[in-house]
Amino acid sequence: MAIEAEDKIDTRKLIYGVTALIGIIATIGQAVNLIDSHTADSIQNLIQALAQFLPTAGVTTAAVVLGRQAKQPGVLSPTGSPLDQVINGAQQILADQAAANDVAEQLKQGLQNTVGSLVPAEIQADIAAAGRALGLPPLT
Numbered sequence: 492m493a494i495e496a497e498d499k500i501d502t503r504k505l506i507y508g509v510t511a512l513i514g515i516i517a518t519i520g521q522a523v524n525l526i527d528s529h530t531a532d533s534i535q536n537l538i539q540a541l542a543q544f545l546p547t548a549g550v551t552t553a554a555v556v557l558g559r560q561a562k563q564p565g566v567l568s569p570t571g572s573p574l575d576q577v578i579n580g581a582q583q584i585l586a587d588q589a590a591a592n593d594v595a596e597q598l599k600q601g602l603q604n605t606v607g608s609l610v611p612a613e614i615q616a617d618i619a620a621a622g623r624a625l626g627l628p629p630l631t
Contacts, residue, residue: 502548518531
């Protein structure tokens with residue numbers, strides 16, 4: 492899980508680290524007779540009980556994200572049936588294609604005007620011949 496900012500804490504990593512550290516301390520404490528085996532077992536049971544709460548963190552995160560999305564207009568709004576979505580999407584694609592064709596035509600006209608005003612007619616003829624030889628469509 493990527494952390495968005497350096498100053499944010501990865502909660503899962505922190506919980507795993509703390510529980511591992513507590514488990515290590517309990518094991519070492521039992522090994523050097525600082526705590527008895529019953530206390531060490533109780534600590535291990537406590538760690539396991541706390542670890543069972545971790546899956547709820549995912550559900551809680553999902554609820555928070557969903558709550559934030561609900562505040563943004565249109566994010567969770569119904570968008571119609573799948574067929575309506577396909578039809579609307581196809582219409583948008585056709586509109587985008589028409590707009591791209593218009594821009595390409597304007598670019599072509601601008602290029603023709605630029606070439607016509609800057610390049611002598613003889614060189615334009617050579618460029619056109621080279622384009623035909625390469626199988627390119629004519630600029631005019």
